[in-house]
């Protein structure tokens with residue numbers, strides 16, 4: 001049975017008429033960049049994520065870039081983040097002339113290990129000397145939030161900003177130590193989302209959003225996405241063209257209504273895999289907040305297994321027309337473009353091991369039980 005890693009056509013089919021109608025409205029209005037449709041979508045995201053301000057931007061990468069610009073991060077500054085993430089997190093730091101400081105993950109959650117973040121402040125490594133640490137960027141990898149209690153405590157103690165990379169985690173929840181339940185992106189100074197088509201909320205192209213509860217940051221972000229301009233043709237600082245367009249906004253606004261249903265379907269699929277792999281050599285992903293009494297404790301943008309003979313399993317799946325992928329084969333500290341930072345193999349072992357053992361399976365909401373059984377059987381057959 002052919003099983004793709006993701007099937008966007010299956011998601012589109014039932015929404016076709018609804019989406020075409022709102023796209024038509026934009027075509028008739030010919031109002032494409034920012035404007036009322038973008039504002040309406042921003043308001044809906046702000047409400048969904050429980051934040052005061054939402055600023056629509058051109059991509060998740062640009063969201064991260066702008067969030068750092070809003071904190072005046074640049075040459076001479078350092079930003080701490082997870083080495084086990086998509087490149088955009090690290091690349092945005094470097095593009096501003098700042099130095100990324102890579103930290104290992106907790107092997108259970110795949111998220112940044114707060115104890116290792118703390119160690120950087122308490123016992124600064126050689127490569128950070130002379131730099132001004134400005135922020136921590138926790139990445140809520142695969143759709144499950146990082147340990148935000150510990151990260152916020154460290155950030156307060158050492159007076160640095162927190163930018164949540166929630167590109168894979170829009171709608172994911174966290175029970176904070178103040179007793180409240182927070183959505184990904186709403187705890188730190190700013191949160192960044194991506195609407196790349198493969199995310200849980202994906203557009204018909206690139207798009208992103210920065211959210212914040214801080215009025216000053218919101219004001220800066222709104223200017224930054226439009227060349228630092230206010231009023232028209234008066235430029236207070238150098239920003240860029242990081243604007244979201246109305247066609248993306250209306251498509252995303254339609255999809256937002258279904259997002260929680262899709263999150264639940266992904267969780268249901270994850271449970272089915274968990275059952276299928278129980279008692280086998282396949283390590284299923286831990287849902288570390290499953291017992292916290294929150295609904296979206298994990299939104300499974302990816303369902304990640306660990307297997308010792310990962311490449312054999314991957315090849316068997318691909319040979320059987322089953323989609324799968326490796327997120328990510330090389331941690332950031334070992335990337336060629338960061339070789340001048342002086343990291344070497346063995347420095348961040350949990351991430352290096354994850355890079356060798358992990359495999360993403362199809363988890364999209366429209367997947368059928370038969371398809372999942374086929375995926376599980378094919379994987380289990382490798383071990384027979």
Ligand SMILES: *Cc1c(COP(=O)(O)O)cnc(C)c1O
Pocket residue numbers: 059060061062085086088089139165167168193194195196206207208
């Ligand atoms: C997708 C992603 C991004 C970048 O988003 P784009 O919209 O593709 O620019 C950033 N960080 C993480 C963790 C991502 O998964």
